[in-house]
Amino acid sequence: MKTAIVCIGDELLNGFTIDGNSSWIAKKILPYNLDVNLIINLKDSVEDIKEKIDHLIKSDYSYIFFTGGLGPTHDDVTKTAFLEYFKSDLFLYKPHYEKINNYFKNKKLKINLSHLKSQSEILSNSKPLNNSSGTALGMALKFKNIQIFILPGVPFEMKNMFEKEIIPNYISVNNSYTQNNLTLLTSGISESRLYDMLEKYISDNSDTKFSFLPSFKGVKIRLEVNKNNVKYIDTVKNDLYNKIGSYIYGYDEDSIEEVIANYLFDRNLSISIAESCTGGIISSKLTDVPGSSKFFKGSIIAYSNDIKENLLSISSDLLLQKGAVSSEVALSMARKVSEKFETDIGVSTTGISGPSGGSDSKPIGLVYVAVVFKDIEIVKKFNLYPERKIHREVTSHVALNMLRKLFL
Amino acid sequence: MKTAIVCIGDELLNGFTIDGNSSWIAKKILPYNLDVNLIINLKDSVEDIKEKIDHLIKSDYSYIFFTGGLGPTHDDVTKTAFLEYFKSDLFLYKPHYEKINNYFKNKKLKINLSHLKSQSEILSNSKPLNNSSGTALGMALKFKNIQIFILPGVPFEMKNMFEKEIIPNYISVNNSYTQNNLTLLTSGISESRLYDMLEKYISDNSDTKFSFLPSFKGVKIRLEVNKNNVKYIDTVKNDLYNKIGSYIYGYDEDSIEEVIANYLFDRNLSISIAESCTGGIISSKLTDVPGSSKFFKGSIIAYSNDIKENLLSISSDLLLQKGAVSSEVALSMARKVSEKFETDIGVSTTGISGPSGGSDSKPIGLVYVAVVFKDIEIVKKFNLYPERKIHREVTSHVALNMLRKLFL
Numbered sequence: 001m002k003t004a005i006v007c008i009g010d011e012l013l014n015g016f017t018i019d020g021n022s023s024w025i026a027k028k029i030l031p032y033n034l035d036v037n038l039i040i041n042l043k044d045s046v047e048d049i050k051e052k053i054d055h056l057i058k059s060d061y062s063y064i065f066f067t068g069g070l071g072p073t074h075d076d077v078t079k080t081a082f083l084e085y086f087k088s089d090l091f092l093y094k095p096h097y098e099k100i101n102n103y104f105k106n107k108k109l110k111i112n113l114s115h116l117k118s119q120s121e122i123l124s125n126s127k128p129l130n131n132s133s134g135t136a137l138g139m140a141l142k143f144k145n146i147q148i149f150i151l152p153g154v155p156f157e158m159k160n161m162f163e164k165e166i167i168p169n170y171i172s173v174n175n176s177y178t179q180n181n182l183t184l185l186t187s188g189i190s191e192s193r194l195y196d197m198l199e200k201y202i203s204d205n206s207d208t209k210f211s212f213l214p215s216f217k218g219v220k221i222r223l224e225v226n227k228n229n230v231k232y233i234d235t236v237k238n239d240l241y242n243k244i245g246s247y248i249y250g251y252d253e254d255s256i257e258e259v260i261a262n263y264l265f266d267r268n269l270s271i272s273i274a275e276s277c278t279g280g281i282i283s284s285k286l287t288d289v290p291g292s293s294k295f296f297k298g299s300i301i302a303y304s305n306d307i308k309e310n311l312l313s314i315s316s317d318l319l320l321q322k323g324a325v326s327s328e329v330a331l332s333m334a335r336k337v338s339e340k341f342e343t344d345i346g347v348s349t350t351g352i353s354g355p356s357g358g359s360d361s362k363p364i365g366l367v368y369v370a371v372v373f374k375d376i377e378i379v380k381k382f383n384l385y386p387e388r389k390i391h392r393e394v395t396s397h398v399a400l401n402m403l404r405k406l407f408l
Numbered sequence: 409m410k411t412a413i414v415c416i417g418d419e420l421l422n423g424f425t426i427d428g429n430s431s432w433i434a435k436k437i438l439p440y441n442l443d444v445n446l447i448i449n450l451k452d453s454v455e456d457i458k459e460k461i462d463h464l465i466k467s468d469y470s471y472i473f474f475t476g477g478l479g480p481t482h483d484d485v486t487k488t489a490f491l492e493y494f495k496s497d498l499f500l501y502k503p504h505y506e507k508i509n510n511y512f513k514n515k516k517l518k519i520n521l522s523h524l525k526s527q528s529e530i531l532s533n534s535k536p537l538n539n540s541s542g543t544a545l546g547m548a549l550k551f552k553n554i555q556i557f558i559l560p561g562v563p564f565e566m567k568n569m570f571e572k573e574i575i576p577n578y579i580s581v582n583n584s585y586t587q588n589n590l591t592l593l594t595s596g597i598s599e600s601r602l603y604d605m606l607e608k609y610i611s612d613n614s615d616t617k618f619s620f621l622p623s624f625k626g627v628k629i630r631l632e633v634n635k636n637n638v639k640y641i642d643t644v645k646n647d648l649y650n651k652i653g654s655y656i657y658g659y660d661e662d663s664i665e666e667v668i669a670n671y672l673f674d675r676n677l678s679i680s681i682a683e684s685c686t687g688g689i690i691s692s693k694l695t696d697v698p699g700s701s702k703f704f705k706g707s708i709i710a711y712s713n714d715i716k717e718n719l720l721s722i723s724s725d726l727l728l729q730k731g732a733v734s735s736e737v738a739l740s741m742a743r744k745v746s747e748k749f750e751t752d753i754g755v756s757t758t759g760i761s762g763p764s765g766g767s768d769s770k771p772i773g774l775v776y777v778a779v780v781f782k783d784i785e786i787v788k789k790f791n792l793y794p795e796r797k798i799h800r801e802v803t804s805h806v807a808l809n810m811l812r813k814l815f816l
Binding site: 010011012013014015016017018019020022023024025026027028030036037038039040041042043048075181183196211213220222224273275278279280281282283284286287288290291292293296297298299300301302303304306307311340341342354355356357388389392 | 418419420421422423424425426427428430431432433434435436438444445446447448449450451456483518589591619621628630632681683686687688689690691692694695696698699700701704705706707708709710711712714715719748749750762763764765796797800
């Protein structure tokens with residue numbers, strides 16, 4: 001089913017906002033065999049939109065999704081373009097008009113009645129798509145054999161409309177659901193090393209498509225099997241697990257902090273963290289997980305040496321002799337925080353994220369990460385990319401990966 | 409100067425990655441009067457790419473930017489599509505070949521010579537664009553009056569090539585630089601209230617284009633003045649400052665944490681934070697600012713009541729009587745953290761981010777934020793959106809905004 005997505009809005013073409021809608025839609029419809037061949041971003045221009053409607057309708061698309069330009073202001077011209085192209089009329093969809101009218105009345109909000117009316121009008125050749133989180137109605141229309149959808153551009157509204165109106169009423173009824181892809185999330189190994197380990201397997205399995213997406217947090221491997229043999233996805237998953245399993249921390253939308261949260265929760269273990277250069281990132285990631293209060297007790301962010309000494313009780317001699325960025329101090333920080341917070345596990349980071357603070361013996365990028373858990377005491381030294389934001393993010397991820405490996 | 413951007417890669421059309429390149433390019437070239445009318449995402453398909461080259465070349469574009477599909481694997485077919493379309497030849501650009509060959513030899517990395525060769529080959533009708541951070545050469549070619557660029561898709565490589573090769577050699581030499589837009593960053597006020605305050609001004613200034621972009625962190629207002637009257641941007645900026653100045657925390661790429669960092673640095677003030685529900689987010693934002701060790705001493709993340717009592721010395725009676733989520737505990741946390749860390753300013757958060765932990769009297773979404781600075785003690789209660797991630801982010805932003813307002 002050849003599919004196109006068109007996102008409309010000046011803000012997409014002047015760099016003010018990134019188009020996240022089309023990627024979201026593409027991912028959502030892929031399992032229903034709607035294959036997105038084209039994504040387009042257009043300005044709020046009646047002529048541009050009409051030209052594109054014409055071009056797309058004359059190509060062999062089965063589904064076309066439009067988002068954006070349905071608001072009440074003069075910038076929003078998507079509906080006008082469709083009106084002119086189809087020489088259609090407007091039709092006031094009263095149930096919606098009454099619904100939003102009542103909403104504003106109940107909230108005692110100032111109402112612009114002409115706005116409310118225009119937001120409730122749809123093309124006479126279309127069916128309404130309810131908007132559960134905004135004022136603009138969406139529209140579904142069939143032209144020849146092409147199913148066209150016109151949706152609001154506000155991501156929250158668009159996504160709700162898509163999940164509540166479009167998927168159940170238009171997509172799932174006409175197309176079977178076949179999830180034929182899986183993303184493996186790896187950490188602690190580079191793309192080229194992964195590729196070396198998998199090169200032969202990939203060339204031996206040419207029916208399966210492999211894509212690698214490296215980032216500072218690890219490499220994602222996306223695999224896509226033939227739609228006629230979806231069960232093969234489990235075979236590939238198992239094969240890859242046997243080859244690179246220790247690097248795989250999860251699948252699809254998993255996060256490494258959720259994986260760790262589950263480990264800790266299942267084993268009834270508690271954790272505390274002493275963060276220096278990461279300044280709270282590790283703690284904020286772990287507490288992002290719902291229910292984290294069951295295993296996370298707290299942290300000390302010891303940014304200055306005073307605080308390391310006074311609040312974490314790191315010996316001033318040690319700080320003086322070895323320096324704050326040292327394996328000894330890292331280890332002491334992890335031990336002390338777990339003592340003070342009375343937790344099973346203590347984690348620490350201390351390093352130089354830059355842009356200043358480096359020296360010949362301790363350059364920017366140097367960092368020590370320690371994990372302490374019962375008899376296990378691990379401290380590791382890394383020289384990471386010497387750019388502040390990246391350094392802090394990668395250090396945090398490295399610490400989480402060390403935590404994860406405790407339970408392998 | 410009518411401009412199109414085409415980003416190529418299967419991963420953009422199956423929802424595996426969001427296209428951030430086109431937005432970045434659009435923003436970069438806007439001041440040079442390159443007006444992006446069209447953004448397209450295409451699959452790694454020779455036929456699709458050829459069809460689009462043909463279509464775009466026959467339209468009246470002055471500049472067309474292509475990114476993606478220049479890598480060494482069989483998926484990367486952008487060069488093939490151009491070769492076929494222009495019936496061109498390949499040309500080995502030896503300086504690049506030798507450069508990357510030497511790089512791999514020096515690093516003692518395994519070399520696939522055919523890959524290196526293909527990465528150093530360009531269309532014979534093009535000029536090379538050096539890649540300072542990857543292996544694939546870019547290409548610049550002129551066809552009739554259209555300037556075409558073919559760039560790698562890896563964001564880091566593309567951006568470096570764009571800034572080092574394209575802007576200085578092709579864009580800035582042919583186009584004058586006119587920055588005619590400005591983004592005002594506001595916090596602590598809703599989009600509709602802002603719009604009410606500015607409605608008359610906006611309609612009186614119809615030559616200036618105003619766009620509003622609300623998010624959970626505040627509302628961005630983008631203004632764009634006529635290119636023939638760029639100085640008017642200062643007039644509008646001043647006018648808006650007079651109307652909504654107390655809500656404006658910065659412009660364009662500023663962040664609220666940088667603004668606060670500058671306030672603290674200029675006044676030689678130190679800060680510490682006691683975070684409960686925000687779990688480290690505020691600390692991580694402040695320490696994201698380079699040089700933050702000059703004002704940030706540290707934090708205690710007191711997630712459990714034990715820790716609030718034992719490490720922050722919050723009275724157990726107070727915790728029992730008022731509950732951890734109360735204005736009294738918030739205030740005590742801010743006071744105690746500034747005492748323990750010996751800082752001028754103390755900040756605290758305590759709230760219920762959900763998904764569990766709410767009650768009738770203290771529902772999910774409730775949060776108290778306190779700021780203590782010399783004689784000033786402020787504690788505020790908020791009922792924020794009861795979704796965990798959003799609640800934590802908004803609470804952090806609210807705390808930063810309260811900090812900012814200390815210095816107005």
